[in-house]
């Protein structure tokens with residue numbers, strides 16, 4: 001009697017309640033007076049899912065348009081083309097939809113929000129099909145917009161709470177380490193360390209304020225030609241105790257392995273850093289001047305080493321780009337290189 005379409009929707013014909021000479025026997029009609037919506041008549045189609053029309057008018061023409069717009073043939077298609085209704089009524093599609101929206105409310109029978117039980121209200125055939133298809137592909141579950149928004153808000157609150165918890169956890173792990181940092185005489189650093197720190201601070205730009213250096217990922221300038229070199233620079237400064245992990249870092253940059261034992265791993269380019277306090281009561285703003293003094297004492301052997309390191313990283317970056325352009329595999333090219 002009622003066919004399933006390829007969408008596995010059950011479609012059926014709708015017929016006007018009043019004046020219909022012979023309503024198809026697979027349709028059930030009933031009238032309901034809902035004061036709130038001033039619903040005059042309701043046609044319910046027993047198919048599943050199917051439109052339920054709540055008429056808001058008793059104008060024959062308007063009811064005719066509503067019913068014909070929402071009527072479906074047994075082969076699973078809409079009974080009449082919208083263009084036909086437009087031609088007959090002399091209205092544009094927009095005007096026709098406006099008339100229908102003002103004359104009836106349309107719900108989907110067979111679909112209810114699985115949280116609050118509300119039936120979805122639709123204004124067009126496209127909305128009807130979209131919600132019905134989503135309902136079917138979602139294992140016959142539908143969540144209304146209000147419930148979806150509430151669920152999203154709950155999820156965001158959970159995420160925020162979890163982030164807050166991780167922040168506290170991180171702070172408890174890192175604060176003691178930060179507090180134990182030794183004072184550093186920035187004017188007595190080795191050439192390489194001074195070179196690395198100077199470069200790191202300049203690249204950080206406004207992302208360096210006082211003792212705080214934001215993560216490399218948010219810094220405006222590239223510190224080094226490759227991410228590997230930037231990582232190596234920060235890790236060298238970290239290993240030498242010149243910078244420490246900041247408890248202001250994003251918890252996402254850390255992976256706590258054993259909280260009780262204080263064991264964790266971190267992503268060097270994602271974490272934020274704290275500069276060690278300078279020795280001799282030197283203001284933190286004076287660091288650059290101290291580093292410039294160290295760099296002024298040229299050390300040819302170290303400069304050659306650093307130059308090689310930078311040149312090699314520049315080549316790697318350049319050839320990496322070429323590999324992408326010519327669709328070579330970067331790994332293979334570097335393997336076959338002499």
Ligand SMILES: [Zn+2]
Nearest residue numbers: 113116144147
């Ligand atoms: Zn709901």
